[in-house]
Amino acid sequence: MTAETLPAYDMSLADHGFEPIEIKGLTYPLGEHVPGYGEIYPLAPDMGWTRMPVPGNLNHINIWLLDDRDEQGEGFAIADTGLFMPVVIEEWKKLLEGALRDRRMTRIFVTHFHPDHVGCAGWLANRCKVQLWMNRTEWLMARMLTADQRDEPPKEILDRRRFQGYSEQQVEDMRKRGFGGFARAVSQLPTGHRRLEDGQHVRIGGRVWEAMTGGGHTPEHTCLVDHHNGVIIAGDQILPRITSNVSIMDSEPDADPLGEWLDSIAKFRRKLPGDMLVLPAHGSPFRGVHVRLDKLAEGHHDRLDKLEEALREKPMRAVDTFALLFDRPIDESVFGLAAGESHAHLVHLVATGRAKVEKLDGVGWYSAA
Secondary structure (H helix, E strand, C coil): CCCCCCCHHHHHHHHHCCCCCCCEEECCCCCCCCCCCCCCCCCCCCEEEEECCCCCCCCCCEEEEEEEECEEEEEEEEEECCCCCHHHHHHHHHHHCCCCCCCCCCCCCECCCCHHHCCCHHHHHHHCCCCCCHHHHCCCCCHHHCCCCCCCCCCCHHHHHHHHHHHHHHHHHHHHHCCCEEEEEEEECCCCEECCCCCCCEEEEEEEEEEEECCCCCEEEEEEEEEECCEEEEECCCCCCCCCCCCCCCEECCCCCCHHHHHHHHHHHHCCCCCCCCEEECCCCCHHHHHHHHHHHHHHHHHHHHHHHHHHCCCECCCHHCCCCCCCCCCCCCCHHHHHHHHHHHHHHHHCCCCEHHHHEEEEEEEEE
């Protein structure tokens, strides 16, 4: 029996007993309810939701558990894993020895290479003796970054920070911190993986999921879409209340990630029905995917317009544009993310013929075309 002939689950979550909340055009069917660490909340008979802690403003990452079966019998798969850090490992141990003690993990799905998503994948794969399923580009990025540890950042990376407008003190501080922080938050990955490609269909238990990739946040971020039941495991591709960081990456310094991100928003807007239940990596399950995608695109286009207007007044470096692009003060804890995202917006203006750049003494100065 195929997914198309199976009866669909009622993924409205209306029968869960919570009062839905409406915020900015989005509906949160579970209201303010979220699972605690170590708790698995059932979204459907074959689907659970738990969380792992993340330091800082993110606070948490959502982990999705999906009933599965393989040659050994019944079990469960997971989507995303959390950071590889002591507090998360302890929560995983409690979960595996508590709520999941009588169940067997079958495989691990990871949406993209960022540490809060892939961090515990290697540790869990080794402990539970299961295979990692991941987009090949994302897996290679994680493997590359965990292997690349040095006493100091490469000179070309420091030069790119100067290009963005970092002060010499900031560059020196970055040099002293060393290079390879990614590896400290990610466990050693398996030497092999099972590839997820855009458009690929994967059966997990009684459901069939389509892998749908998007670029910009990472090269090939992978969502899992259950069209039959109207639900998407969205990772960081579609978040309800925050916007995913879109930055110039050191691995592709000449790319246009914001252009890729806007193309991906259009792709998901075109392919997903408006009433689909979105399971994001951060925040709560929600409906209103078209509203959210439109808002994300509108926000970037508004910032691009503001930026172009400001560049008509005077040339600017990436670090000079923070007040135009962000609604919060930028301190050292988020300076790198802000500089990367500001740079991405400036690069997109150049790529679309709306701005030009001149390099003076190693610093990139942008002005309107």
